Amino acid sequence: MTYLNHIKNPQDVKKLNVSELETLAEEIRAAILNRDSKIGGHVGPNLGIVETTIALHYVFNSPKDKIVFDVSHQCYPHKLLTGRQDGFLTDEGMQKISGYTNPAESEHDHFVVGHTSTSVSLACGLAKARDLKGENHNVIALIGDGSLSGGEAFEGLNNAAALNSNIIIIVNDNEMSIAENHGGLYTNLRLLRQTEGQAELNLFKAMGFDYHYVENGNNIQTLINSLSQIKDTKKPTVIHIHTLKGKGYKFAETDKETWHWNLPFDINRGQVTVSFEEQENYGDITFNFLHQKIKQDPSVVVLAAGTPGAVGLSPERRKALGRNYVDVGIAEEQAVAMSSGLAKAGCKPVFCVWSSFIQRAYDQLSQDLAINNNPAVILVFSGAISSMDATHLGCFDIPLISNIPNIVYLAPTTKEEYLSMLDWGVEQTAHPVVIRVPTEVVYAPAPIKANYDELNKFEIVEHGKDVAVLALGSFLTLGRQTIAKLKEHGINASLINPRYISGLDTKLLNSLKQDHQIVVTLEDGELDGGFGEKIARFYGADKIKVLNFGAKKEFTDRTPLKELYHRYHLTPEQITADILNIK
């Protein structure tokens, strides 16, 4: 390493000449690949933005000039130039920094970011504050073409264009979202690339931006020239940079979707080095079901919002679904509202989305879908307490969704129950149905016999007395373990699978009063606003005691799952001890 280890902060970047910066770029690429190959992470987005980041720090003066990264999954080169090389070069260092920007790590990071399409809005705030305070610096938002499809990005652009002041929006156009791009916006980006920015039809100019185009967005000299030109501009400016996603790493350049984010891999062979047991996952199960369904019924439509891979929809599978597959781009609001429209017109839409991303469409769930009571189905993947980054937690969907009237929110516990609920959800025409897809595949001990039409019927899995454990969804396993543990203490507890997150089986709950003194709820998510609290309210005026187990209201950040379970008393031993403690 010739230069990278001498870069303590962005000022050091300015000391190098262009040829040295080009060497620095290669060193940065090696560092990115080193981290990603060891612990996994975003590959293509970071490799593509190396030169832009170098040029930004060469031309601008961070942290006085402020750079806001959209999603911030492409911030690795920025971290490498702002004193965080350990996070890429040493095994201990890698654990210390996140894959996203974080002000706690560096004064060069301004926000914790992980969701899409937010950078321009955040930058608008920084720019307006600068102007009100009479300060004088550049505010820069760096946003990818894929992120532009989200409504918040458009709201940001609409406002930025009218700021009448310095705000520089770098559109990093690598011709890809996570998967391929979808939408009319991309018609224009393509035209602008084809004409090297000269086409008259120009979304950005139409909104009033000064517009600049850089065809070779991986050429440092060109980038420095362009950025120098617009530095300290007093006008809202878009600089449209054409880059190569995965640049410099042949596997990532070739298969851009796989290498958007990858698990640890062998750099030379480009192959993932961690192996998993070959077993079914809910992406497979869901695809197989829907694929079959569509063969029989062409009114079934599968929707994704820019993250098909995360829900098991590989390019091959998308192709297999044909015109019954719709990717709306990173635009969850559109996905939910369009699903409502599809259902209204007699189709059977199934929108597949991560827990962390469905929260981008609360108003659409409520207004477009629930008030209209249209029978769309939404499958919420990764809804669970997890060791994810603070920006990608899956523990908030129960409070978010289950308190919206009219929505039937289901929590299957096994593969068979999931398929049974999914089939019911697709075929029924009375309710918007959301299903919290389990995390681990567990198989049902007996065939599922259920008619979900009569809502809110809980299932008694084990008949017992004194203590009843209501274990929601994936946590039925924890419930089984808990009643086993209770048995060791001479307690023959009942185990109940609530099945419905969004409503109570008041008849069953009332019947428990006869021979139960304690009701325990287990949920794989935040307690506040969740399922357990509804049980506590139900029994509020009764003698029965209620203990709720679930996650605390907090943003955890890459905290190991085991640690979280222990913190939240989500082990059979702790639950049993807490029960014995009040008994």
Place this chain on the structure above:
Amino acid sequence: MTYLNHIKNPQDVKKLNVSELETLAEEIRAAILNRDSKIGGHVGPNLGIVETTIALHYVFNSPKDKIVFDVSHQCYPHKLLTGRQDGFLTDEGMQKISGYTNPAESEHDHFVVGHTSTSVSLACGLAKARDLKGENHNVIALIGDGSLSGGEAFEGLNNAAALNSNIIIIVNDNEMSIAENHGGLYTNLRLLRQTEGQAELNLFKAMGFDYHYVENGNNIQTLINSLSQIKDTKKPTVIHIHTLKGKGYKFAETDKETWHWNLPFDINRGQVTVSFEEQENYGDITFNFLHQKIKQDPSVVVLAAGTPGAVGLSPERRKALGRNYVDVGIAEEQAVAMSSGLAKAGCKPVFCVWSSFIQRAYDQLSQDLAINNNPAVILVFSGAISSMDATHLGCFDIPLISNIPNIVYLAPTTKEEYLSMLDWGVEQTAHPVVIRVPTEVVYAPAPIKANYDELNKFEIVEHGKDVAVLALGSFLTLGRQTIAKLKEHGINASLINPRYISGLDTKLLNSLKQDHQIVVTLEDGELDGGFGEKIARFYGADKIKVLNFGAKKEFTDRTPLKELYHRYHLTPEQITADILNIK
């Protein structure tokens, strides 16, 4: 009335010639003014769209061809042409229909709508369903220029442009949002108007739409010609129609903001006929405070998202706030994220928004604001159980906001407490602070002495025993009435003002166990996921009994408040009876 009373359905519109249709337009205007002058409602939007609606029903065949209205506040002419004239002409009829579209009223309405920017997304669903089912009809979204600023509208346009099929988007450009428009989008709309659609810079064409412009959007013949031309098109099409908001009613043409929506009025004099006691409201109180604050501290910024009037920010007041006022357009996501950016950079943003609209920005509250813990202030107006339309209820903000980590959600009970909390929120730098603005102005019996830095300290208003009433925010009055009623039954209850919605005073709650057997919670909002359930959870394993009072999880629709209070047992008599029942 010559024609209107003969129009039983849209087919009858087709029987008239243009001259007769012009007379019909005037009859429709009279009917709109009749309804609005008697019961209040949207005036300008409906008067402006009369000719467009007539032309739509003349050219297209509803309900086979499907028209989706954005917000649907401009659907009065449509209702008048689809068999709902009684709703405009008779006093009984007026109560029977809503001011928005509703499939329960007519097969010509496809969705219950009330929030902005949803029409194109919903129409995408209808269009895709048509194509999958091999049907053949037109799908039309009618959206105003003001509604285009919302992100969902852009997500819709982005997807509609790529549908490769029939979808017709009518942009009703009356040069106004509810207030004036804000943003770069409007630069382009203005240019297109000035050039009668000929300008090369064209947002819609850039996205790939076929684009048509109609300068005189209040001329029936022109509209019929244009719509006939695009009927049955196979391409995504935008027809940009320039209309006059308030057309035909001079008061509404002149003062467009006042006449966007108005209370009952005298048609001839253009003056509101209902009078209110001259008393302070929270719009006044908030403006006066912030106006003073800004004089002392130019880093304070007031934000609105397209509905300034609804939070007391009249044109004069906006002018008085000068550059310390930002209207982001109907774009709550932008408002929340920009507030986070402003706070990060050392400003003191205060975003004023209705309860029903803050739900359009859940992800921004969570990600852009709460994870970053930036000290922005959000004032939630009209957070309460209400007799509003199903689309404008204010009872969901507590479950929505109070379960997000890091946000401090406050519930002031009096004017003085509100100002004290507001001042604290603006000046502190540790938390995102949301304040639920009370509905009625009540004055504090004694000066407010509070330091809110130590979070989650409840206030004991009356020391009693046996029963403790925790009455949140505006419901402190109901709490006072309840303890008075309890006193009649010999119960000397405690009254507690929780002040914090988002956290519990566990010390105080524990202390209640000594001499209280029943804890009652009162909240002016949905029970599910709300404040009371947290109290029920807290006492779950204790002997203390908990009764939660608040709204049921349901979408009510223009239900009288008294009826709702009775349904939810929110009268002192019912609460007392329920307490005595378990005592």
